[in-house]
Amino acid sequence: MLVMSVLVFVGVYAIGDPVEILISPEADQIERERAIRALGLDLPLWQQYLVFLKNALHGDLGRSFVFNEPALKLILDRMPATLELAFGATFVALLVGLPLGLYAGLRPNGALARGIMAGSILGFSLPTFWVGLMLIMVFAVQLGWLPSTGRGDTVDVLGTRWSFLTWDGLRHLAMPAFNLALFKISLVIRLTRAGVREAMLMDYVKFARAKGLHPSRIVLVHVLKNIMIPVITVVGLEFGGTIAFSVVTESIFAWPGMGKLIIDSINVLDRPVIVAYLMLIVLMFIVINLLVDLTYTALDPRVRLEGRT
Amino acid sequence: MGECAWMARGCAAAALVLAGFATASGQSLTLGVGAPVTSLDPHYHQLSPNTAVAEMVFGALTQTDAKARIIPDLAESWRAIDETTWEFRLRRGVRFHNGSDFAADDVAFTLERVPSVPNSPSSYAIYTRPIREVQILDPYTIRFRTAAPYPLMPRDIAQVKMLDRQTHAQATTEQFNAGVMAIGTGPFRVSSHRNGERIEFERFDGYYGTQPHWQRATLRMITNDAARTAALLAGDVDIIDQVPTSDLAKLRTDQRLSVAEVTGLRIIFLSFDHSRVEATPFVTDNDGKPISPNPLKDQRVRRALSLAIDRAAITERIMEGSAIPSAQFLPESGFGYVQALNPAKADPEAARRLLAEAGFPQGFRITLHGPNDRYPNDSRIIQAVGQMWTRIGVRTTIEAQPWATFISRAARQDLSSFLIGWGTSGEGTNPLRNLVATFDRDKGYGASNRGRYSNPRVDALTDAAMREIDDPKREAIIREATIIAMDDTAIAPLHIQRNAWAMRRGLALDARVDELTRAQDVTPTGPAR
Numbered sequence: 001m002l003v004m005s006v007l008v009f010v011g012v013y014a015i016g017d018p019v020e021i022l023i024s025p026e027a028d029q030i031e032r033e034r035a036i037r038a039l040g041l042d043l044p045l046w047q048q049y050l051v052f053l054k055n056a057l058h059g060d061l062g063r064s065f066v067f068n069e070p071a072l073k074l075i076l077d078r079m080p081a082t083l084e085l086a087f088g089a090t091f092v093a094l095l096v097g098l099p100l101g102l103y104a105g106l107r108p109n110g111a112l113a114r115g116i117m118a119g120s121i122l123g124f125s126l127p128t129f130w131v132g133l134m135l136i137m138v139f140a141v142q143l144g145w146l147p148s149t150g151r152g153d154t155v156d157v158l159g160t161r162w163s164f165l166t167w168d169g170l171r172h173l174a175m176p177a178f179n180l181a182l183f184k185i186s187l188v189i190r191l192t193r194a195g196v197r198e199a200m201l202m203d204y205v206k207f208a209r210a211k212g213l214h215p216s217r218i219v220l221v222h223v224l225k226n227i228m229i230p231v232i233t234v235v236g237l238e239f240g241g242t243i244a245f246s247v248v249t250e251s252i253f254a255w256p257g258m259g260k261l262i263i264d265s266i267n268v269l270d271r272p273v274i275v276a277y278l279m280l281i282v283l284m285f286i287v288i289n290l291l292v293d294l295t296y297t298a299l300d301p302r303v304r305l306e307g308r309t
Numbered sequence: 310m311g312e313c314a315w316m317a318r319g320c321a322a323a324a325l326v327l328a329g330f331a332t333a334s335g336q337s338l339t340l341g342v343g344a345p346v347t348s349l350d351p352h353y354h355q356l357s358p359n360t361a362v363a364e365m366v367f368g369a370l371t372q373t374d375a376k377a378r379i380i381p382d383l384a385e386s387w388r389a390i391d392e393t394t395w396e397f398r399l400r401r402g403v404r405f406h407n408g409s410d411f412a413a414d415d416v417a418f419t420l421e422r423v424p425s426v427p428n429s430p431s432s433y434a435i436y437t438r439p440i441r442e443v444q445i446l447d448p449y450t451i452r453f454r455t456a457a458p459y460p461l462m463p464r465d466i467a468q469v470k471m472l473d474r475q476t477h478a479q480a481t482t483e484q485f486n487a488g489v490m491a492i493g494t495g496p497f498r499v500s501s502h503r504n505g506e507r508i509e510f511e512r513f514d515g516y517y518g519t520q521p522h523w524q525r526a527t528l529r530m531i532t533n534d535a536a537r538t539a540a541l542l543a544g545d546v547d548i549i550d551q552v553p554t555s556d557l558a559k560l561r562t563d564q565r566l567s568v569a570e571v572t573g574l575r576i577i578f579l580s581f582d583h584s585r586v587e588a589t590p591f592v593t594d595n596d597g598k599p600i601s602p603n604p605l606k607d608q609r610v611r612r613a614l615s616l617a618i619d620r621a622a623i624t625e626r627i628m629e630g631s632a633i634p635s636a637q638f639l640p641e642s643g644f645g646y647v648q649a650l651n652p653a654k655a656d657p658e659a660a661r662r663l664l665a666e667a668g669f670p671q672g673f674r675i676t677l678h679g680p681n682d683r684y685p686n687d688s689r690i691i692q693a694v695g696q697m698w699t700r701i702g703v704r705t706t707i708e709a710q711p712w713a714t715f716i717s718r719a720a721r722q723d724l725s726s727f728l729i730g731w732g733t734s735g736e737g738t739n740p741l742r743n744l745v746a747t748f749d750r751d752k753g754y755g756a757s758n759r760g761r762y763s764n765p766r767v768d769a770l771t772d773a774a775m776r777e778i779d780d781p782k783r784e785a786i787i788r789e790a791t792i793i794a795m796d797d798t799a800i801a802p803l804h805i806q807r808n809a810w811a812m813r814r815g816l817a818l819d820a821r822v823d824e825l826t827r828a829q830d831v832t833p834t835g836p837a838r
Contacts, residue, residue: 016717022430024355025731025743028753031435038428066347066354067504068428068482077504133535140543148543149536150529151506254531254540256506264345264505264532267682269713 001279005056008275009049017041018065018269039065052275061279062272066265071276075258080160081151082257085249086242088164088177090235093184098231100185101192102219108197116189123186132179132252139175147172149254176253180246184238188231195227202226228299236292244281337525341537341546342826345505345530350485351470351493352423355431357732360468361825362528365510367470367493370397370416371463375821375830376642377574377735379463382518383411383471383494389778392458397466399449404515406498409473412448418474426482435753436465458776460783464736496521496829506530510828519829526828541566541811548812550826554629554685560811571820572633572640573808575732576740577684579614579677579694579801581605582725584761591676591725595704600673605725611798613663614726617701618694619655624804627689632804637791638733638740640805642822644780645737645787650795652802660701672702678719679728681709685806691728694803719759728803731757735822737787738774745799746771762799766790 012018019035027035036042040051052062061072104113140148152172154161163169199205200223208218243258250260258277265273344358351363364372370384384397403411420443424434439459444452453462472480476492484490491499496518497510510526529546531537534553538560540546552560552568561568582589583606588599604610620634634652639645664672677695681688688709695705710718719727733739747763748755754771755761770790777783795802808824812831819830 016713016715017720019430020716020720021713022354024431025757026355026734026739027431027435028756029748029750030438030753031432032756034432034434035430039430063428065428065430067486068348068353069486074504133539136536136539136543140545141539144543148540148545149531150545251533252536254506254529254533254536256503260532261505267711267713 001282004278004282005275008278009045012269012271012274013045016269018271021268022065061276064273065270066268071272074261074273075277075280078256078258078261080162081255082243082246082259084162084164084173085176085180085246085255085257086239088173089180089184089242090239092177092181093188097185097188098192101189102196104189105193105196106219120186120189123182128179128248129252131182132249135175135179146175151256176249176255179249180242184235187234187238191231191234192227195230196223199223199226225299229296232295233292236288240285240288243284336523338523338828338831339527339529339546340826340828341529341531341540341549343532343534343537343551345532346508348482348486349488349491349499349502350426350482352426352433353429353482355433357824361827362508363470364495364825365497365827365829366491366495366499368495369467369470371467373467373823375819377822379467387463390452392778393455394452395462396450396452399451400517401449403494403517405473405476405494406492406513407476409475411471411473411494413445413451415471415473416451417443417445419469419472422472423469433469436468458778460778461736461738464734497526521829522832523828547816548810548818548831550810552809552811554631557629557631557809565814566811567814568809568811569818569820570807570809571822573806573824574640574735574822575730575806576635576638577728577730577803577806579803580727580729580760581611582722582760583763584722589725593674595671595674597674604669604673607667608797609663609667610669611801613660613701614698614703615798615801616653616656616660617697618801618803619697620652620803623690623693627686627693628804631807631809633807635802635805637795637802639737643733643735643737645784645791647788647791650792657701664702672704674704675726676706676708677726678708678715678724680712680715683712684730687728690803722759722761737791738771741771741787741790742775745794764794764797764799767794
């Protein structure tokens with residue numbers, strides 16, 4: 001996390017000057033100097049970094065240049081929106097991808113299975129940007145079934161606002177979540193199918209069939225558990241990536257999440273927000289990796305966490 | 310049979326609910342804007358979207374109408390008592406949203422608060438700094454003493470939104486953003502604010518001016534161009550601003566929509582490097598060696614580069630009619646516009662002759678810089694200009710960069726020639742002072758004169774204009790300075806952008822030249838929907 005903060009400081013400094021971007025064109029030189037001092041940008045870079053570190057140790061990751069609110073608060077305010085999107089997309093991906101992948105794996109030579117695989121190619125090759133706009137054009141403009149952009153009505157739970165608990169919120173969530181899920185669905189389908197095809201040839205499946213177990217129990221209990229490891233790994237990584245970088249979907253759908261905040265902050269060089277955000281993301285990826293590792297042990301008894309025998 | 314009846318009842322209920330929504334929405338307006346609002350504190354960050362919302366919620370002593378003319382707002386009248394004193398007479402019976410009265414003491418408080426807002430990236434102090442002393446004669450009369458003659462007082466004070474001493478004495482920017490302190494004298498009050506996403510307004514029934522038509526208004530920030538247009542087409546918003554030029558043609562012919570356009574105040578121009586007497590970094594001879602002295606310091610070279618540009622082609626084909634060619638800072642309605650100064654037709658032959666006269670019969674090489682994500686079609690414009698220059702022998706390389714990187718380089722005088730824009734206030738001293746007056750920190754001149762152009766005659770005239778209280782005299786001085794600067798090709802103006810809004814049919818907009826989108830400017834036409 002320390003390395004990340006240094007990288008961001010140096011990177012933003014190299015790109016340009018936040019004051020030049022934020023200042024009104026009407027401002028005269030005296031005003032510019034005042035703004036530079038107000039934002040702490042008159043100090044040499046290493047001194048600015050030390051000020052940042054000192055405050056960070058107290059839990060203060062700086063105030064946004066643009067909004068004048070604590071950077072961390074800005075990000076955490078937007079986190080529920082992005083989490084909804086990420087969870088929604090993952091949920092849809094698993095809900096749609098697992099059954100389709102299972103089917104394609106169990107009857108690999110059927111017409112439907114081939115169709116599913118061809119569809120999955122589309123899923124990961126079509127650009128998110130284009131798919132998002134197409135979804136808006138078809139479902140919002142032409143058919144009018146779903147709202148085109150934005151987040152729906154929210155309900156206050158434990159101090160944060162969640163929109164998936166309202167019908168209006170779900171309607172707004174549908175298209176962006178699906179847009180994000182498309183890529184994941186394809187991944188899950190292909191992984192599941194590969195896993196199923198491999199697992200069906202394994203000895204334990206033959207043994208289970210010989211024992212007389214019902215086919216659905218064989219598939220849903222034994223095979224599924226064994227193929228989940230690669231699926232969980234990928235879903236976990238993707239989940240982290242979605243939370244951190246769902247910029248395109250959030251921009252198109254005007255979804256007020258963290259992805260949109262980060263790209264807007266990068267465009268105006270709002271350094272405190274960029275630093276805080278990227279440090280948070282590093283932390284998040286570490287946590288997700290840990291959770292994925294823990295899930296391995298739950299799924300596959302052969303895997304042990306390092307250090308144990 | 311039972312199922313059909315159930316379905317019929319369900320449909321009827323749904324129809325009733327929808328009908329209810331239809332009549333309710335007749336009083337509410339949803340605006341989709343392309344630039345996000347960063348703060349509801351009217352003294353925090355000088356930015357167009359913030360100004361637009363501030364004009365909905367707050368009031369100022371004066372305001373600008375759709376044509377950028379000064380009209381009374383919280384002040385009924387004003388006059389210059391002498392060269393350094395302005396007197397404003399305030400409107401009586403004005404109340405803030407919370408019932409508090411507006412009086413001269415609130416004006417004094419506001420002027421104290423403006424320079425003291427912490428951490429402002431671009432404060433409004435530039436408008437209050439010239440005021441040395443505030444004199445309250447009575448609760449509805451106030452006088453400002455300025456250090457030097459300040460003819461722009463009525464215009465500049467329109468930018469300073471008035472707050473209430475009783476309510477806002479300890480108000481922080483965060484409290485404004487939370488909506489709690491967003492209490493003003495304007496036609497709307499803020500009912501909720503979701504940062505970067507939407508702001509909900511309600512009509513303030515105690516407003517002293519013309520009541521807006523809408524009981525409720527929602528401002529939604531949709532920065533992606535295509536999504537904003539789609540939202541309008543889907544009916545999710547009633548009106549959008551910053552219509553992308555590529556969609557204009559289609560939207561103009563769409564029967565469900567109407568488009569409002571007006572010539573704006575933003576001039577797009579090319580800047581030249583006047584700061585270097587020796588070689589400038591991005592101009593080389595045809596073999597790639599730097600040329601000394603700097604060719605861009607020669608007026609003939611600059612004039613040739615300007616003559617080579619076919620402004621009509623750029624505005625017709627690249628801007629698709631959403632700009633008008635220009636040879637000066639202001640549009641025709643601007644204060645200080647020079648009638649005789651029209652954009653010249655492109656004349657590559659004359660340009661070549663001028664270049665040969667200046668000592669460059671074989672031309673030279675140049676790199677033209679510009680942003681690629683700031684102004685409509687900015688990267689395409691510089692590509693076109695590059696082709697036009699190459700045609701007269703000035704082989705041009707184009708470099709278009711994101712605004713963040715580009716503006717920092719331009720501000721450090723790293724570049725030789727670049728494309729940039731400037732939004733004038735409609736008053737001629739504004740571009741003179743900021744763009745072509747010699748860079749002078751103490752006078753506050755030339756803050757955006759990134760090419761560092763310097764002409765003593767222009768400076769003298771700008772000084773005189775900044776001190777001339779008499780309007781016609783000031784306009785004459787501005788015109789003279791403009792003619793000199795344009796003759797000298799200090800900058801090469803390209804065009805002035807037109808502002809476009811698209812809305813569903815049944816709405817009309819009082820389109821503003823300063824690009825602001827405010828709910829009170831939208832009215833229904835015909836029967837209310």
